[in-house]
Amino acid sequence: MSPFDDTATPPGRRPAPPAPWDRVALALTLLAVNPGGLGGLWLRARACPLRDRVTGALAPLAPRRLHPAIDDGALFGGLDLGATLAEGRPVHGTGLLAQGGAFTLTMAERCPPGLAARLSQALDAGLPGDPARPCLIALDEGANADECLPPALADRLGLFLSLDAMGWGDSAPVVLAPGALAEARARLAALPHRDGALDTLVRAAALLGIHSARAPILALACARAAAAWRGHDSVTDDDLNTAAELVYAHRATILPQDQATEDQTEPPPPPAPPPPADQAPEDTDSQTPQDALPAEILVEAARAALPPDLLARLEGARAARILRARGSGAGAARRVNSRGRPLPARPGLPGGGKRIDLVATLRAAAPWQGVRAALQRHGRLAILPGDLRIRRYEERADRVLIFVVDASGSQAVARLAEAKGAVELLLAAAYARRDHVALVTFRGTAAELTLPPTRSLVQAKRRLAGLPGGGGTPLAAGLQVAGEAAVMARARGMTPIIALLTDGRANIALDGSAARGPATEDATRAARAIAATGTRALVIDTGTRPQPALNALAAAMGGESLVLPRARAAQLSAALGAALDT
Numbered sequence: 330m331s332p333f334d335d336t337a338t339p340p341g342r343r344p345a346p347p348a349p350w351d352r353v354a355l356a357l358t359l360l361a362v363n364p365g366g367l368g369g370l371w372l373r374a375r376a377c378p379l380r381d382r383v384t385g386a387l388a389p390l391a392p393r394r395l396h397p398a399i400d401d402g403a404l405f406g407g408l409d410l411g412a413t414l415a416e417g418r419p420v421h422g423t424g425l426l427a428q429g430g431a432f433t434l435t436m437a438e439r440c441p442p443g444l445a446a447r448l449s450q451a452l453d454a455g456l457p458g459d460p461a462r463p464c465l466i467a468l469d470e471g472a473n474a475d476e477c478l479p480p481a482l483a484d485r486l487g488l489f490l491s492l493d494a495m496g497w498g499d500s501a502p503v504v505l506a507p508g509a510l511a512e513a514r515a516r517l518a519a520l521p522h523r524d525g526a527l528d529t530l531v532r533a534a535a536l537l538g539i540h541s542a543r544a545p546i547l548a549l550a551c552a553r554a555a556a557a558w559r560g561h562d563s564v565t566d567d568d569l570n571t572a573a574e575l576v577y578a579h580r581a582t583i584l585p586q587d588q589a590t591e592d593q594t595e596p597p598p599p600p601a602p603p604p605p606a607d608q609a610p611e612d613t614d615s616q617t618p619q620d621a622l623p624a625e626i627l628v629e630a631a632r633a634a635l636p637p638d639l640l641a642r643l644e645g646a647r648a649a650r651i652l653r654a655r656g657s658g659a660g661a662a663r664r665v666n667s668r669g670r671p672l673p674a675r676p677g678l679p680g681g682g683k684r685i686d687l688v689a690t691l692r693a694a695a696p697w698q699g700v701r702a703a704l705q706r707h708g709r710l711a712i713l714p715g716d717l718r719i720r721r722y723e724e725r726a727d728r729v730l731i732f733v734v735d736a737s738g739s740q741a742v743a744r745l746a747e748a749k750g751a752v753e754l755l756l757a758a759a760y761a762r763r764d765h766v767a768l769v770t771f772r773g774t775a776a777e778l779t780l781p782p783t784r785s786l787v788q789a790k791r792r793l794a795g796l797p798g799g800g801g802t803p804l805a806a807g808l809q810v811a812g813e814a815a816v817m818a819r820a821r822g823m824t825p826i827i828a829l830l831t832d833g834r835a836n837i838a839l840d841g842s843a844a845r846g847p848a849t850e851d852a853t854r855a856a857r858a859i860a861a862t863g864t865r866a867l868v869i870d871t872g873t874r875p876q877p878a879l880n881a882l883a884a885a886m887g888g889e890s891l892v893l894p895r896a897r898a899a900q901l902s903a904a905l906g907a908a909l910d911t
Contacts, residue, residue, distance in 0.1 A: 349495060354503045356488045356575050357386045359554040361505050362513045364390055364431055365462035366550030367487035368452055371437075371478055371579075373469040374492035379500055383492065384433070384466070386503035389510060392431035392466055397439045404447060408692055419696040426451045431464040437478050438471035445479035452485045487547035489579035517557035523564040526552065533573060538583030548576040677719035689718035728824045729765040729782045733811045735831035735871070736772040736798040765823065767814055768792070771807030773800035774841045778814055782823070801843060804835035805851035808859060815864045826865045827886075832872030833879040849878065853885050860887035867891060 360370055370387075374380040401407070406424035425432070434440065434448070451463050465486060471477045478486075530545040530552075552572035556564045674689035694716040701711035768780035780792045808829070815825035838847040859866055866888030870879045875892050883890035 350500050352574065353383065353490055353492075353495075353500075354386075355555075355571070356490055357383065357503055358505060358558055359551055359571075359575070360464070360488055361387065361389055361510055362558050363517060363550055363554035364464035366554065367464070367547060369431075369465035369467065369486040369488070371467050371469060371483055371486045371489045372492075373471070373477070373490070375470050377492075379492050379495060379497055380468070382500055382502070383490070384468070386505060387431070387466060389505050389507060390431035390464065390466075392433040392464075393425060393428075395425070395432050395434045397434070397436055397441060397444060399444065401447070408695065426463060429463055431466065433466045433468060435468050437467035437469045437482070438476045440467075440479055440482065442479065445481045449481045449485055452482075484541050484543055487551055487576050489575075491579075513554075513557045516560070517553060520553055520557055521563055526564055526569060529569065530572070534577065534580075536583070537577055537581040539577060539580045540582075541580070544576060544580055548572040551576050672721040674718035675721060676715065676717065678714065678717060679719065684720045686718045686720045690716055693718060727765060727822070728826065729767055729818045731767045731769060731782075731811050731814050731818070731825055731827045733769045733771070733807050733827060733829040733831075735802060735804070735807070736770045737800050737802040765818075767818075769807055769811045769814060771803050771810070772798060774803055774806075774837050776803055776806040776810040778810055782814075782818060801837040802831070802835050803837035803839075803848070804831060804833075805839050805848060805855045806837070807831075808852060808855035809839070812855065812859045812862065812864070815859065816862060819862070819864075826867070827859065827888075828867045828869065829882075830869045830871050831879070833870060833876035833882070834872075852882060856882050856885035860885065 356370070360367055372380070372383060374383070395404075402422075402424070404424050404426050406422050406427060409420045409422040412420035412422075440448075448465060452465060454462065465482065467478050467482060467486060469478050477483075483489075527545060527549050530548045534541075534544050534548075548569075549572070552564050552568040555568040555571045559568070561568065674686040676693075677683060679685050690712065691710070694710060694712045697716075698711060701713075704711035765782040765784055766780070767778065767782045769776060770779045771777075780788075811827050811829070815827060818825040835848040835852045836843055836845050838844055839851045840847075856866075866883070866886040868879050868883040868886065868888060868890045870876055870890065870892045880890050
């Protein structure tokens with residue numbers, strides 16, 4: 330029997346949830362019993378002895394290591410360059426994925442979208458019970474909510490474990506005996522399916538806000554593995570509860586209400602009427618309490634395993650999904666020949682800064698050496714111009730955030746103070762995000778570039794310290810200076826983004842006259858000029874009441890509008906970080 334066997338539980342009640350480390354040990358055990366059915370494990374933990382203890386327990390699976398930078402040749406196989414050159418004919422090697430089994434993906438939070446798609450396709454191949462179906466153990470070392478496993482992989486891995494709240498003293502060695510695993514796998518192959526189990530899991534997933542169709546399938550595989558490990562003849566209610574705890578808790582998007590309180594206030598349901606006398610006995614047996622396990626029981630099981638910071642984690646996950654859907658927030662990508670992230674080589678001729686990719690060239694020429702024997706001299710390779718391959722790279726341009734701040738009117742002092750705080754908060758993170766920050770202010774009858782693009786926090790504080798305020802609102806002049814700054818930034822190879830902070834009451838035209846009508850028209854023309862350059866823009870309404878004119882101004886700039894009355898520096902920084910990074 331397994332050390333994780335549950336004691337007898339009264340009907341209609343779920344067993345007490347296991348301790349945190351017992352849950353970890355149980356998850357590792359079930360993954361070893363049914364690796365192909367569960368798909369794998371998402372392990373979120375920094376490199377430490379405790380994580381080594383967890384990964385060491387999976388030694389019976391003999392996982393092979395994958396790196397986020399692994400190429401397609403190592404994954405899927407391809408032309409073996411050395412063997413091809415030695416034998417004079419194309420020789421193809423076997424990739425890691427073709428061998429099946431378990432794999433460990435290190436630094437999974439850095440997994441690029443292309444690799445995530447290829448691994449997802451490999452995890453979808455084959456039947457759930459196929460022993461050769463690959464199993465992935467993703468080691469996620471992300472420190473923030475936006476640094477996590479790609480959703481495509483997270484959806485295909487049945488189990489999730491986080492070691493953030495655990496210490497070495499909370500753990501114990503996990504030893505999986507080969508004999509016990511072999512017996513459990515044999516029972517799993519012969520374990521019958523329980524009628525209605527999948528329907529119950531689907532209803533429980535819906536109550537928890539889980540929309541993936543893979544989740545109930547993975548939960549059923551987990552329940553079957555639990556039944557096989559515990560020596561059950563079929564899947565029991567306790568096995569379904571275990572599956573809900575291990576598979577559904579980290580996928581929940583709805584925090585369930587306290588069912589225990591509701592059960593105390595609501596009267597128990599009336600007993601079901603007896604079946605008709607002429608009803609067949611087998612119909613009566615099909616409605617036993619065991620087969621009619623309510624989905625709410627599984628919701629309670631998953632609820633007990635919910636992390637305490639679920640709501641904060643869900644908000645971070647939503648923000649991360651938006652970032653991944655709309656972009657990383659970095660500057661525009663551009664293809665170059667000398668530096669950056671390597672791209673697949675392409676046919677071409679050297680010159681003009683282009684360099685030959687020697688390995689790719691040899692790969693292109695090697696299969697044809699057998700038919701080019703007449704062209705070979707002294708045993709040398711015969712390489713034709715069509716075989717040449719050119720190195721290519723992709724780099725991200727630096728991004729500059731151009732703040733255009735309204736420094737006019739009676740609210741100028743408070744508005745400028747909060748803008749200064751927001752700029753300083755963003756500058757503090759500029760070293761990690763590689764952003765530059767510039768500041769344009771407008772007041773009286775003119776506007777100026779108060780702070781050129783910089784990453785220097787000291788210089789920014791010095792320029793912002795004595796910034797004056799008051800006077801009219803030359804909004805058109807501010808947009809004109811911001812547009813010129815964006816053009817200059819683009820000429821320097823940077824990607825500009827304009828963020829306008831104003832209450833929208835433009836009253837000074839470009840010629841210096843105090844007239845609202847011409848001032849509004851000039852501001853609209855300046856906004857359209859910014860839109861014509863393709864510069865991204867964001868309009869932030871800082872007035873006490875929302876101004877419809879700012880929505881029209883944002884539309885003229887081809888940007889977005891955001892209402893933040895009386896916003897503080899931290900709110901501005903958070904809102905700008907979320908809006909500008911999408």
